[in-house]
Amino acid sequence: MSYRDRITSLKKTEIFRELSDDELVKFSSTLQERTYPPNTAIVREGTPGNATFIIVDGKVEIRRRDPRSDFDVAIATLDQGACFGEISGSPSSATVFAVASTKVLVLKKKDFDVLLNEHHTLSVSLSRIVAEHIEEIKNRELPGTIPLDTLRFDDAVIACIPEQLVRRHRILPISYANGKIILAVVDPHDVTAIDDVKRAVNEKYPKAFFDLVIITETDFANFINGEYKSLLIKQKEAFLDIESFVDSMDHIQSDILREFDFEEEADEDVGIPDIEKEAEGAPIIKLTNSIIAMALKRGASDIHIEPMEKEVRVRYRIDGDLVEEMVLPKRIQLPLVSRMKIISKLDITERRLPQDGRINIKIGKKSIDFRVSTIPAKFGERICTRILDKSNTRLGLDKLITHAPVRKLVREMIRKPYGIIYVTGPTGSGKTTTLYSSLAEINDPRTNIFTVEDPIEYDLKGINQVQVNHDIGLDFARVLRAFLRQDPDIILVGETRDGETAKIAIEAALTGHLVFTTVHANDAPSTFMRLIEIGIEPFLISASVVGVIAQRLVRRICEKCKEVYQDPAALEYLGLPKGTKLYRGKGCGACGTTGYKGRIGVYEVLVINEEIMRLITSGADTLAIRNAAVKNGMKDLKEYCLTLLKEGLVSVDEVLRTVVIQN
Secondary structure, three states: OOHHHHHHHHHOOOHHHOOHHHHHHHHHHHEEEEOOOOOOOOOOOEEEEEEEEEEOEEEEEEEEEEOOEEEEEEEEEOOOOEEEEEOOOEOOOOEEEEEEOOEEEEEHHHHHHHHHOOOHHHHHHHHHHHHHHHHHHOOOOOOOOHHHHOOOHHHHHHHHOOOOHHHHEEEEEEEEOOEEEEEEOOOOHHHHHHHHHHEEEEEEHOOOOOEEEEOOHHHHHHHHHHHHHHHHHHHHHHHHHHHHHHHHHOOOOOHHHHOOOOOOOOOOOOOOHHHHHHHHHHHHHHHHHHHHHHHHHHHHHHHHEEEEEOOEEEEEEOOOOOEEEEEEEEEHHHHHHHHHHHHHHOOOOOOOOOOEEEEEEEEEEEEEEEEEEEEEOOEEEEEEEEEEEEHHHOOOOHHOOOOOOHHHHHHHHOOOOOOOEEEEOOOOOOHHHHHHHHHHHHHHOOOEEEEOOOOOOOOOOOOEEEEEEHHHHEHHHHHHHHOOOOOOOOOEEEOOOHHHHHHHEEEEEHHHOEEEEOOOOOOHHHHHHHHHHHOOOHHHHHHHEEEEEEEEEEEEEEOOOOEEOOOHHHHHHHOOOOOOOEEEEOOOHOOOOOOOEEEEEEEEEEEOOOOOOHHHHHOOOHHHHHHHHHOOOOOOHHHHHHHHHHOOOHHHHHHHHHOOOOO
């Protein structure tokens, strides 16, 4: 854009019309041009204001966080000729998103300071004009109620969450456009309700952000009792395929087993053609499908097929615990194992060596992967099948991290331009889901993302994934070195297992890349000591690490049978006030009499600041780093657990099983 065009644009901007031509010429010479794609955050609330933006073309939306609901609410839309953005260095009072492709002229604070020194009269006049405009935006109040019949509806969006959730929380997701979901709410201050609905919506629209409009109780009731009923059929159809598939397998084991001619013991020397023929027979196919279907219905994460001396045991891992599902006659062992090997494309003739394979099943519109691992055991080949439900990678951070302040810290960390973010926790604690959900939030066509994994658990659209192959020397370190020649923006390293991998990851972080990886440590502060143990210099750690996320998974109390009870001794032991309500599950059909249904994450997020950097560099111990982090506001695993306990989401037993309580 030429200076002439800039001056023409500035003259069309109402707040600059009182400047003279000479002043406009001087002013325009300090401006920089920038174009933002749709749905891009130009300014974020709370970040230091270091520029003023003048819209040349396009449209932006001003959003402000409602402190009562912790929810971003649209307060204004600005288009050509408007300006926004504080230039004082103080925290920005609102978030500004580009609604469409938006071209702006940018006056940076450093250029404004030069203008102030060289053209005092102009800068004073400009300061007053911009300040008045910004103050007008700041003083805009949050919107009042909007008639529901004036809003555009999308049936598919309205039907994307269950009816009971809509009725209980009085919230409707009504439309989706340009990556944004509009939520119509009766009570904008019901934080729990809004978070519940956002998590549910994110299952179908994982990368969506949300806007809030307020509707009346009357409008909501009229809609629910009228037009909404016609949408319920569509909602039921969305789940019909998978439910019918699973339910059809629910009670068929006994019928299948009658079709086998059982012998007391299996013949280990039976010929391969005979095994293959039996493995392809209808009864064993039905049994295998039944085992898989029941695992899906019960929400299992793993299926274990375990040969014993005189029988075959099938167990499921449900909510972190192994549960025995069935015990089968020994005669079924060979055809069942062979069937699993056939559908996962493994060699059924090889029984002496471990093998790894995959299965993909499509149920209706839902695609589920299974990672199959075999190992020769004393009484025959043992099979462990990990269920990789792709919908888990689309949960989003809103659903994973229930505590809003902790979730905000994680979001700020993953949007850093460079540095390392470590995720730590035991096997099965949800580290992969956290990493994939984080990548999903920051993945866009302008970003080049690479992952190196062992193995690749889920396919991620738009992301370059590489699996290590130790047989040919393709390990984490070698792949990571190759990534650095591929012009990456973001790199995910499945696991930092050794000093070489750690050093290359740090090198990547120090040369302008954002790196995600996992490391084995008990908690967030222990991560630094672990890195030092594998040979990383403390000064490199302090210079490269952005933060650490430690996590665990705990079982969630079943909502169907949850009850309140009193336990003064437990309250005293946990350091909670007398009278605090405790919850537990009595056990019912919905949770298999366990009292638990599903799992929830427990997080400890340590953000690096100057004090912690100094402690790491000086070789301080883990306790000193922990104390500094807590002083800086870190909520540790224990505090996060107690928050979930007070919210009625987890039981005392789960808290004690997950964290160490020090009195």
